[in-house]
Amino acid sequence: MHRVGYLLSEGFQVMAISTQAVFEFANLVVGEPFYRVDNYSMAGGEVRSSLGLSIGTRPATPRSQADTWMVAGVIDPVAVPPSAEMTRFVQRASRQARRVAGLCTGGFVLAEAGALAGRRATTHWAHAQTLQQRHPEIQVEPDRIFIADGNVWTSAGMTAGLDLALGLVEKDLGPEVARSVAHRLVMHQRRAGGQSQHSELLKLAPKSDRIQQALDYARQHLATPLGVEKLAEVVHLSPRQFSRVFTEETGQSPAKAIEGLRLEAARLMVEQGRHPLEVIARETGFRDRRHLREAFLRGYGMAPRLVRQGARQAG
The missing domain is CATH 1.10.10.60 (Homeodomain-like)
Known part of the structure; x- marks a missing residue:
């Protein structure tokens, strides 16, 4: 079973957890629980989203394990930077996990953890310039839906996280399963990672x-x-x-x-x-x-x- 861990912080952007539907329907398409999805935060317990919705989470500790870590973003990554504890956790996760992904401004957390150094990455177009200025060691491509550079994935804003999740499913289970998942989710089209955000x-x-x-x-x-x-x-x-x-x-x-x-x-x-x-x-x-x-x-x-x-x- 492939374990997917969502790392959430207080005020996380609520669209991030919508991507969990991609893994849910991938399980339905293949007819078995290929993915297991769990929500984590640094302290555990309930975490409030940007909309006020509370989500129950497990505490993220050095013993927490996932094959893929999905790091959720926040509305304003400059005003709400990741804690030192979260940064250390993502540093360790990026070394140990099979993959790590930054959803929308979750890429800022990966950047602070050093996981994007020397890599290509993207984020929400409104924050791409800030990401580049703060981290000149990253090759920020602001006009991409998502980018996979080795085992580190990043997505543009909002609905682009769905495209990234579908890309992960395609990597794991093949294009036919990914197309079937997109069809069941009534997605108009499955956008390639290199496609423009606009x-x-x-x-x-x-x-x-x-x-x-x-x-x-x-x-x-x-x-x-x-x-x-x-x-x-x-x-x-x-x-x-x-x-x-x-x-x-x-x-x-x-x-x-x-x-x-x-x-x-x-x-x-x-x-x-x-x-x-x-x-x-x-x-x-x-x-x-x-x-x-x-x-x-x-x-x-x-x-x-x-x-x-x-x-x-x-x-």
């Missing part, structure tokens, strides 16, 4: 249902021509009116927004590594492999081949 749809943030409808249609029909005329027809506006309203609500022209959606979809396919670039270009609406490469250079400053290589290293 979503084009969220960045556009339209104010009206009509423009949101046009963007939803575009995302579902990326392989087809998506000119202003077509999108305007979908939402029953004239092309001129559609362009004006779209730009007012999103701050971008329809053409630029559609290229962003295509580029995001193409990047996900490139990182997953299951299709040749010619197929990816066709499925996401680029003319050919060369057109795809040009878009990647403009958008990400690197060719698709290097993005794929980076995703493989991160996994």
Whole structure:
């Protein structure tokens, strides 16, 4: 049985324990209790989350054992730094356990313990610069969902912890089990570790249902021509009116927004590594492999081949 220990501190971010559902459903998929999950804190007893929810915990002592330690973060890792006792515990755990993971700002605890020295790591985008400034010995990559560098894993903020947990399940039980777990959890997609923390749809943030409808249609029909005329027809506006309203609500022209959606979809396919670039270009609406490469250079400053290589290293 693989033991997963969650290390919680007072005020831990409540999303951290949502990742336990990944291990719960992994057990259901394989039909046996492969994972055992326990909650720990330095003193043991009840620990309050950032939301006020209290969780019962075991005391974390030198004798506490886990194959994987999951270190939960807090809302503000600068205002609430880890205790010296917790830092020492994580130092020891990172040497003895099979793996150790920092969920969201839990990466700050790993950093204080020296577990990230000389490694690649990520954290919530809002705290990535602080992590880098405080720990220049770490290669902080602020635009990643999660990173696995050897036996040390770190995730971006909030829901990215679910992706990290799925990555652990895939490592332990294979991609088919991980996909089945994601399906049972009704996750829209299983994001690769190298994927960007930022979503084009969220960045556009339209104010009206009509423009949101046009963007939803575009995302579902990326392989087809998506000119202003077509999108305007979908939402029953004239092309001129559609362009004006779209730009007012999103701050971008329809053409630029559609290229962003295509580029995001193409990047996900490139990182997953299951299709040749010619197929990816066709499925996401680029003319050919060369057109795809040009878009990647403009958008990400690197060719698709290097993005794929980076995703493989991160996994």
